[in-house]
Amino acid sequence: MISVQPVTETILALVPTYGLPFLFGIAVLAASGVPVSSSLALLVTGAFIQIGELELTQSFLVALAGAVIGDQIGYQIGLHAGNAVEERLVRKPKRAAQILRAKEFIDRFGGVGVFLTRWLLAPIGPITNIICGASDMRWLRFTIWDFLGEVLWVTIYIGAGYMFSGNLEEIATLMGEASWLMIAALVALGMGIRLLVVLRQHRNEAKKA
Amino acid sequence: MKKLWSDHKLLVLGFLAALILTSMLFVRFIADVVYWPQHQDQTISGWMTVGYVAHSYDVDKDKLVEALGIETNLRRHLTLTAIADSQDRPLPELRNALLKVIIDQRAARD
Numbered sequence: 001m002i003s004v005q006p007v008t009e010t011i012l013a014l015v016p017t018y019g020l021p022f023l024f025g026i027a028v029l030a031a032s033g034v035p036v037s038s039s040l041a042l043l044v045t046g047a048f049i050q051i052g053e054l055e056l057t058q059s060f061l062v063a064l065a066g067a068v069i070g071d072q073i074g075y076q077i078g079l080h081a082g083n084a085v086e087e088r089l090v091r092k093p094k095r096a097a098q099i100l101r102a103k104e105f106i107d108r109f110g111g112v113g114v115f116l117t118r119w120l121l122a123p124i125g126p127i128t129n130i131i132c133g134a135s136d137m138r139w140l141r142f143t144i145w146d147f148l149g150e151v152l153w154v155t156i157y158i159g160a161g162y163m164f165s166g167n168l169e170e171i172a173t174l175m176g177e178a179s180w181l182m183i184a185a186l187v188a189l190g191m192g193i194r195l196l197v198v199l200r201q202h203r204n205e206a207k208k209a
Numbered sequence: 210m211k212k213l214w215s216d217h218k219l220l221v222l223g224f225l226a227a228l229i230l231t232s233m234l235f236v237r238f239i240a241d242v243v244y245w246p247q248h249q250d251q252t253i254s255g256w257m258t259v260g261y262v263a264h265s266y267d268v269d270k271d272k273l274v275e276a277l278g279i280e281t282n283l284r285r286h287l288t289l290t291a292i293a294d295s296q297d298r299p300l301p302e303l304r305n306a307l308l309k310v311i312i313d314q315r316a317a318r319d
Contacts, residue, residue, distance in 0.1 A: 012256035016286040051264040053286050166265045170245055177241060181234040188227035195217070195224055202212055 011037060012168070015044040020058060024066040031070025032077070033126040038067070039157050040172050046161020047168050060154055067118075067150045068143075071129050075142055078133025085134070106135045111145045118149025119156055121186070123179050253304045255290035262289075262307055268314045276310045277303065 014022045023045055030038035042063055048054040089095040106113070110132060117128040132142050157175070164171040214221060251265050259277065263270035279292060289307075293300045 009256050013288045016258045016288055051260045053260050174241055177238045181238050184227060184231040184234050188231045191224035191227055195220060198217055199213060
């Protein structure tokens with residue numbers, strides 16, 4: 001935790017010092033996969049809106065634009081890198097089948113996945129962009145769900161910063177912890193469901209035998 | 210059950226690991242939520258602006274500006290670190306000056 005502190009301090013200080021250009025920059029970088037905390041920057045922004053040192057509408061639009069542009073960068077990286085990787089992998093039939101299954105999965109749940117990884121599961125947002133690009137998710141579908149999710153993300157984080165403006169460092173810690181908790185819980189849930197399915201298959205096989 | 214273990218070791222282990230991780234994160238989260246209200250006053254840090262300190266400690270901003278001896282319209286949102294640098298004095302000194310005003314103001318109000 002100690003090594004994280006200076007980075008946190010720096011982000012906290014950069015918001016009042018450079019304002020909106022900084023907010024835009026960090027939103028683009030974070031969304032396109034650079035490990036910087038744009039959520040923290042948004043919380044600080046919310047607090048500075050509350051005390052009247054930043055303006056709400058401007059900050060909201062700038063953060064939203066930055067995040068959406070960053071997501072597009074991630075999607076494009078996935079799209080281009082993905083095609084190159086896929087061409088090699090498809091040569092093996094087993095891999096080709098796996099890729100097909102992954103694509104079917106994203107085709108079914110991709111939209112909601114993009115939406116949820118913008119705000120509820122924000123830490124895995126950047127990797128989701130790349131996966132969506134790599135699996136040739138339709139651009140318009142990606143962009144619409146992305147936009148809606150990012151609107152919620154900006155609203156929630158600016159709102160939280162605004163409401164808890166006197167306790168920024170604490171609320172930042174709590175929200176970070178909450179997102180990771182949610183991700184871990186979802187992974188556990190997914191694996192649990194998979195286990196149950198496998199268990200039922202075994203029982204059915206046992207009955208038949 | 211035995212068959213499940215022998216056929217799907219990775220899945221079972223992965224599930225257990227995810228379950229343990231989730232529980233740990235949950236406990237930490239709850240602990241931090243419970244711990245939170247005891248920390249009403251944030252420590253004055255270098256990233257804060259004078260306006261932020263005034264808001265966080267619920268005191269008059271102008272009094273703080275006055276105490277630090279900065280010109281009000283010089284630049285709007287200087288952080289305390291930037292103010293300390295421009296005045297060539299250490300941040301702790303600035304912090305003490307602010308705390309003195311805060312304590313005085315709170316005492317005057319009570």
